[in-house]
Amino acid sequence: MRFSRRFAVLALAAGAWTSxxxxxxxxxxxxxxxxxxxxxxxxxxxxxxxxxxxxxxxxMAAGLGKPVVVENRPGASAxxxxxxxxxxAPDGYTLLVTSTxxxxxxxxxxxxxxxxxxxxxxMLASQPVTLSVGPKFKGNxxxxxxxxxxxxxxxxxxxxxxxxGATHYGMEIFAKQAGIQLNxxxxxxxxxxxxxLVGGQVEATLVSLQGVGAQLQSGRARALAxxxxxxxxxxxxxxxxxxxxxxxxxxxxxxxxxGPKGLPDPIVRKVNKVLREALAAPDVxxxxxxxxxxxxxxxxxxxxxxxxxxAARWSAMIR
Numbered sequence: 001m002r003f004s005r006r007f008a009v010l011a012l013a014a015g016a017w018t019s020x021x022x023x024x025x026x027x028x029x030x031x032x033x034x035x036x037x038x039x040x041x042x043x044x045x046x047x048x049x050x051x052x053x054x055x056x057x058x059x060m061a062a063g064l065g066k067p068v069v070v071e072n073r074p075g076a077s078a079x080x081x082x083x084x085x086x087x088x089a090p091d092g093y094t095l096l097v098t099s100t101x102x103x104x105x106x107x108x109x110x111x112x113x114x115x116x117x118x119x120x121x122x123m124l125a126s127q128p129v130t131l132s133v134g135p136k137f138k139g140n141x142x143x144x145x146x147x148x149x150x151x152x153x154x155x156x157x158x159x160x161x162x163x164x165g166a167t168h169y170g171m172e173i174f175a176k177q178a179g180i181q182l183n184x185x186x187x188x189x190x191x192x193x194x195x196x197l198v199g200g201q202v203e204a205t206l207v208s209l210q211g212v213g214a215q216l217q218s219g220r221a222r223a224l225a226x227x228x229x230x231x232x233x234x235x236x237x238x239x240x241x242x243x244x245x246x247x248x249x250x251x252x253x254x255x256x257x258x259g260p261k262g263l264p265d266p267i268v269r270k271v272n273k274v275l276r277e278a279l280a281a282p283d284v285x286x287x288x289x290x291x292x293x294x295x296x297x298x299x300x301x302x303x304x305x306x307x308x309x310x311a312a313r314w315s316a317m318i319r
Contacts, residue, residue, distance in 0.1 A: 029264035032092045036067040039257075040096045042081025043161075044074045044189045048210045048291060052125060052255055053097040055287060059278035060271070074189060077162030078102035079109060086117050090262035095271070097124070100166040100253045103307065104314050108164050115311050119263035120303040122275040124255045127293040128228035129167065130238060131174070132212045132221045133204045134197040142225045142244040145204065149180035157183040159193035159205040167206040169317060170251040174206075174241075177249055197221060208253060209235055210291035227251045234292045254296070254310075256303055268300050 037060065041053040050072065057068040073081035078101045088094035096102075098118070106114040131142065137156070139145055149156050160168035163186040175182050185202050187193040190211045196202050198220040205212075209232065215221035216235070223238045227249065231240060241249045257275055259268070278284055279297040288295050298306070 029092070029266040032264075032267050032270065033064055033066045035093065036069055037064065037092065038069050038071050038094050040081045040085050040094065041070055041072050042074060042078035042096070042098075042102055043072065044191065045072050047190050048127065048208050048293070049097055049099055049255065051210075051291070052288075052293075055284060056097070056124065056257065056275065056278060059281070059284065060274050063274035063277060064270070077105045077165035077168075079105040079112075082106055082114075082118075083109070083112060085258070085260055086112065088260045090119070090260040090264070092259065092263060092267040092271070095121070095257060095259050097255060098258045099255045100310070100314075101161070103310055104166045104169060104318070105162075105164055107311060107315055107318060113311075115304070115308055117261050118258040119261060119268060120300050120307055121257040121259060121263075121268055122272045122300065123296040123298040123303050123306065124257060124275065124279065125288050125293045126252050126254045126296050127208050127210070127291070128226050128232065128252055129170070129206050129208050130212060130223040130226045131171075131204060131241075132197070132207055132216070132223045134200060134202070134215075134221050136200040137203040140222065140224070142239070142241070142246070145224055146178045146180055149175075149178070149182060153181040154183055156204060157185050157202040159185050159187055159197055159202045161190045161193055161207075162186055162188065166251065166253060166314075169314070171204075171206050173251070173317060174246070174249050177246060194221070206251070208292070209238075210293065213291075228292075232292045234290065254306075256298075256307075272300055 039053050039057050041050050043049045053070050057070050061068040073084055082102045085094055085096040103114045106112040158171055193205050197205050198215055212221055216223055225241045225244045226238045227241055276297040279295045285295050
């Protein structure tokens with residue numbers, strides 16, 4: 001009993017001593033934002049992640065009443081920008097547009113964990129990818145691609161947007177399923193990869209429909225298959241991997257908004273509310289669907305559960 005009373009007195013004293021700091025922190029979070037917010041995009045300008053980040057930043061600025069600035073920090077398959085946000089103060093002024101690529105890259109880093117070292121805020125979108133070929137490859141179907149790869153193992157060169165990213169591992173997973181060997185050529189982003197695809201330096205790449213759209217329209221590239229469960233409205237002539245004989249190949253890219261570990265819950269809820277309202281807006285939905293992407297909003301808890309499952313799935317594939 002004597003110990004219990006003493007513990008209670010110490011606990012009350014500790015509470016009295018820490019309470020003002022807690023109240024101040026809570027009040028600061030409630031007042032957020034008091035200045036401009038930076039949204040980090042871990043890819044170069046011009047790609048889908050960049051366009052998504054700028055679209056969300058515009059809506060966030062309107063909803064929060066403060067400027068929201070997009071900062072591109074490309075490199076290491078989204079690893080550089082992601083790690084920068086991990087090291088940032090959890091005050092809500094530095095956020096990150098994360099994606100499948102960022103998650104996959106962080107899983108391979110030393111001491112980096114996309115689940116425990118980031119605060120999940122909201123899912124934003126999902127997007128299928130295409131296996132697209134340039135003028136160097138003469139076939140017209142996925143069956144042609146597999147047949148040529150089997151005829152000359154290791155001679156078909158494919159580009160990825162970075163070593164260790166989702167499209168790199170995705171193509172290797174497909175190659176394993178198809179029983180073929182390919183030659184991987186990593187690039188620092190989608191733009192230079194596509195430049196060499198249409199220039200004939202590489203034969204193929206896995207890339208989003210939005211990313212390769214201009215090259216498809218001009219005829220400089222051809223999409224052999226797309227990873228969506230059914231053909232997409234934006235390009236109904238592209239067959240799915242499933243109907244091309246590979247129903248087990250599943251690579252859908254996803255995107256979300258996160259912050260550093262320890263981001264206060266009032267800030268998380270405020271950003272989540274603004275993002276969910278933005279994703280429900282007709283103009284945002286139209287902009288995403290025109291890029292063959294689907295708007296996907298979620299609660300922070302739903303995103304956390306999703307990212308935990310994705311991390312476990314990709315960790316197994318990486319091993």
